[in-house]
Amino acid sequence: MRRSEFERAVDAEFGSRGPALIDDLGLQPFGNRTARQALADGEPPRSVWIALCVEADVPESRRYGVGRLDPRDR
Numbered sequence: 212m213r214r215s216e217f218e219r220a221v222d223a224e225f226g227s228r229g230p231a232l233i234d235d236l237g238l239q240p241f242g243n244r245t246a247r248q249a250l251a252d253g254e255p256p257r258s259v260w261i262a263l264c265v266e267a268d269v270p271e272s273r274r275y276g277v278g279r280l281d282p283r284d285r
Contacts, residue, residue: 217256
């Protein structure tokens with residue numbers, strides 16, 4: 212997952228709540244750093260996305276493949 216895919220996934224899943232979640236929600240796997248802090252520290256976007264989903268109780272069925280552009284849209 213690229214950073215742009217992470218951003219699309221956050222927008223698709225959380226909508227207007229997304230920015231607040233990535234700035235305020237501490238993620239346990241990253242020592243309670245926020246998603247923004249973890250990404251800035253070089254953590255892989257996919258790992259941050261999964262941790263964010265776990266903390267926000269996103270169903271597993273919506274965690275994978277989100278954020279990717281549909282190849283037909285290119």
